[in-house]
Amino acid sequence: MGKSAANRSTSRIARLASAAWIALAPAVLHAEDASDDGAPRQIVVTASRLDLIGVATTSSEGEITRQEIAQRPAYRVGQYLESIPGLAVTSHSGEGKANQYLLRGFNLDHGTDFATWVDGMPVNQRTHAHGQGYTDLNFLLPELIGGIAFTKGAYFASEGDFSAVGTAHLALRDTMPFTISVGAGTVGDRRLFAGGSLALSGGGALLGAVEHFQLDGPWDNPDRLRRINAVLRWSAGTAANGFSLTAMAYDGHWNATTDQPLRAITAGLIGRFGSLDPSDGGRASRYSLSFRFSREIGDCDLEATAFGIRQHLTLWSNFTHFLDNPIRGDQHAQNDGRWIGGGSASLRVPFTGLGAEHALTFGAQARTDVIDVDLASTERRTVFAVDRDNRVDELSLSAYAEHRAKWASWLRTVVGLRIDHFRTTDHDRLSGIVGRQGASLFQPKVSIVLAPWPHTEFTISAGRGFHSNDARAGLEDDGQGGTSLVRPPLLVESNSYEAGLRTNVVPHLTLTATAFQADFASELTYSADAGQTEAGRPSRRRGLEFTAQYRPAPWLEINGNLAFSHARYRDGPLANRFIEDAPGFIGSAGILVDGFGPWSGSLVWRRLGPHPLVDDNSVRSSGYGQVNLALARTIGKRFTLRAEVFNLLGSTSDAADYFYRSRLKGEDPGGIEGLNVHALEPRSLRISLSASL
Numbered sequence: 001m002g003k004s005a006a007n008r009s010t011s012r013i014a015r016l017a018s019a020a021w022i023a024l025a026p027a028v029l030h031a032e033d034a035s036d037d038g039a040p041r042q043i044v045v046t047a048s049r050l051d052l053i054g055v056a057t058t059s060s061e062g063e064i065t066r067q068e069i070a071q072r073p074a075y076r077v078g079q080y081l082e083s084i085p086g087l088a089v090t091s092h093s094g095e096g097k098a099n100q101y102l103l104r105g106f107n108l109d110h111g112t113d114f115a116t117w118v119d120g121m122p123v124n125q126r127t128h129a130h131g132q133g134y135t136d137l138n139f140l141l142p143e144l145i146g147g148i149a150f151t152k153g154a155y156f157a158s159e160g161d162f163s164a165v166g167t168a169h170l171a172l173r174d175t176m177p178f179t180i181s182v183g184a185g186t187v188g189d190r191r192l193f194a195g196g197s198l199a200l201s202g203g204g205a206l207l208g209a210v211e212h213f214q215l216d217g218p219w220d221n222p223d224r225l226r227r228i229n230a231v232l233r234w235s236a237g238t239a240a241n242g243f244s245l246t247a248m249a250y251d252g253h254w255n256a257t258t259d260q261p262l263r264a265i266t267a268g269l270i271g272r273f274g275s276l277d278p279s280d281g282g283r284a285s286r287y288s289l290s291f292r293f294s295r296e297i298g299d300c301d302l303e304a305t306a307f308g309i310r311q312h313l314t315l316w317s318n319f320t321h322f323l324d325n326p327i328r329g330d331q332h333a334q335n336d337g338r339w340i341g342g343g344s345a346s347l348r349v350p351f352t353g354l355g356a357e358h359a360l361t362f363g364a365q366a367r368t369d370v371i372d373v374d375l376a377s378t379e380r381r382t383v384f385a386v387d388r389d390n391r392v393d394e395l396s397l398s399a400y401a402e403h404r405a406k407w408a409s410w411l412r413t414v415v416g417l418r419i420d421h422f423r424t425t426d427h428d429r430l431s432g433i434v435g436r437q438g439a440s441l442f443q444p445k446v447s448i449v450l451a452p453w454p455h456t457e458f459t460i461s462a463g464r465g466f467h468s469n470d471a472r473a474g475l476e477d478d479g480q481g482g483t484s485l486v487r488p489p490l491l492v493e494s495n496s497y498e499a500g501l502r503t504n505v506v507p508h509l510t511l512t513a514t515a516f517q518a519d520f521a522s523e524l525t526y527s528a529d530a531g532q533t534e535a536g537r538p539s540r541r542r543g544l545e546f547t548a549q550y551r552p553a554p555w556l557e558i559n560g561n562l563a564f565s566h567a568r569y570r571d572g573p574l575a576n577r578f579i580e581d582a583p584g585f586i587g588s589a590g591i592l593v594d595g596f597g598p599w600s601g602s603l604v605w606r607r608l609g610p611h612p613l614v615d616d617n618s619v620r621s622s623g624y625g626q627v628n629l630a631l632a633r634t635i636g637k638r639f640t641l642r643a644e645v646f647n648l649l650g651s652t653s654d655a656a657d658y659f660y661r662s663r664l665k666g667e668d669p670g671g672i673e674g675l676n677v678h679a680l681e682p683r684s685l686r687i688s689l690s691a692s693l
Contacts (some may be wrong), residue, residue, distance in 0.1 A: 064147060068083050071594055071602045072604065075646045083148065096254035097282055113166075129334035132469065133162045138284065141229055179193070182688065205236070219273045225253075225254040248289075258280055262676065284313045358403065392471050398418065412449040421439070435485075442464075494520045499516075516543055540568055541582075545563045548560045559592070569615065579615070609623045630643070639690065646686070
């Protein structure tokens with residue numbers, strides 16, 4: 001974007017923010033400060049992120065409150081994670097599929113190196129048909145999200161596989177008023193939600209919720225997404241002394257417009273929202289049962305979880321068109337069905353000694369995946385060849401210990417040690433080969449927190465982390481004109497370092513600044529030919545992050561996040577060390593209004609910066625910017641009318657773009673390397689009406 005274009009965009013954002021303020025101001029200025037009986041009116045303080053001074057281990061971790069989630073505009077459910085500073089969530093093919101995640105200069109693909117948990121259940125999937133760490137949040141109901149706790153970096157002993165870059169722990173609500181909501185939008189979106197909780201005579205609460213959602217989108221070949229979700233949750237007690245038992249069910253199917261060759265759009269073969277293969281799409285289901293338990297035993301805290309998950313996904317995708325099969329095309333089906341089971345337990349023991357306050361935490365975690373995964377060649381979703389077919393059993397056992405100490409009012413330390421052990425068995429049904437692997441990894445972690453004056457902390461952290469690799473063997477040139485099966489290392493080590501500042505010395509203003517470095521022994525890259533992610537080159541990221549949260553009034557918050565990163569491979573010629581799809585900048589800013597009079601809402605700007613698409617930086621993406629708006633008004637005591645406008649300024653950028661070889665009909669057999677793009681959704685409106693009964 002040129003300087004004049006950037007200035008125009010900034011000016012438009014400023015005018016828009018002013019217009020939103022003018023629209024909201026009359027209701028705010030005329031709101032009463034006292035109730036009818038003269039008593040002071042209770043005003044809910046807007047706070048998108050909790051103040052963690054005196055609690056946090058690093059300057060980059062935090063907690064997102066229910067308030068921001070409720071007010072945030074989100075086109076797709078995965079975008080609620082964009083409330084995490086520096087995280088971008090986008091899509092490059094189909095709304096039923098897991099989103100694309102980007103953080104700290106990492107293109108995290110569909111979830112690699114970003115561990116996501118919902119009510120103690122892992123969402124990332126190992127040895128997945130469409131990407132290691134695949135993270136699909138379509139089973140999540142926004143009304144039930146109680147908050148998000150997030151971390152960045154490998155500094156936390158309780159965090160294991162996929163957590164080296166970041167984590168998100170989403171909590172579920174135990175209670176909510178009986179609510180019915182209906183919604184509709186301008187791109188064929190329709191939604192019906194009903195949910196609520198009731199108190200049980202023996203104590204506790206029973207919560208139930210259901211959702212039916214459909215979306216066509218702006219595509220010439222409509223997505224025709226149909227999604228059904230249902231939740232039943234029994235809970236009792238408190239967070240410190242209580243339990244919950246939760247059953248969740250999700251089923252969805254959709255068409256997909258994947259990233260398309262730019263030359264096909266330029267030549268007029270398809271429009272900007274068109275598809276060369278309208279039979280692309282998918283179907284998915286997820287059923288789970290999870291249990292959480294907590295108990296105070298004297299001064300100690302005991303927590304335990306258990307979960308069982310049944311999940312299935314089929315994706316039909318055609319990215320290279322007629323490159324490999326000039327007659328029937330290159331569409332393939334990726335099938336993934338699995339059972340996931342596991343749990344965790346931890347015990348926290350506080351004590352005093354050596355003139356300091358201490359807390360020792362001991363924990364153990366276990367997870368097993370029983371996976372059926374295959375890759376088939378298809379034509380308009382009809383199978384004509386099976387290319388891969390594997391049965392994979394994967395088991396992980398983990399144990400950790402963490403020591404926290406407060407040595408003085410100005411000094412805290414956190415020291416942790418974690419060990420993970422993995423065992424996998426891969427049965428290749430086509431070749432009959434059975435491969436077994438095992439690996440263990442020790443991970444030391446340490447953080448020092450200095451508080452030289454009130455309301456300010458400096459943090460220094462270092463830690464080792466990892467991600468697991470796809471347990472299936474990959475193909476490699478054997479040097480004799482053929483290929484051989486090669487199994488990459490099962491666990492890939494990473495090392496992270498971080499220094500930061502967190503302060504709220506200025507009243508109503510919280511600031512953080514963080515400098516980080518993350519080294520990985522190998523990058524994970526997706527191979528369309530193999531139908532799986534493969535281990536790649538070693539890499540390093542360095543970066544700076546800045547966040548600000550200002551609350552000039554109890555009902556108003558202004559926040560901003562700027563994240564800069566420098567991503568490079570650590571091997572090969574200097575000219576070829578740029579990491580593909582690694583963004584150098586992710587930024588956001590927002591205005592949040594809540595809890596004052598009948599009005600609430602938010603205005604959010606986001607920017608994904610330019611980034612290289614090839615390792616010599618000769619082809620680059622320009623990224624994209626977007627402004628979204630949500631505005632709601634309560635009507636009486638029971639009704640709320642809400643409007644959301646997505647892509648308010650009508651950006652015509654691409655949400656995702658890649659550089660790879662494909663072949664259209666009539667082109668040379670070798671195909672053409674070029675840009676492949678997926679358009680950002682155009683301006684759209686979504687309106688909903690909710691009634692609390």
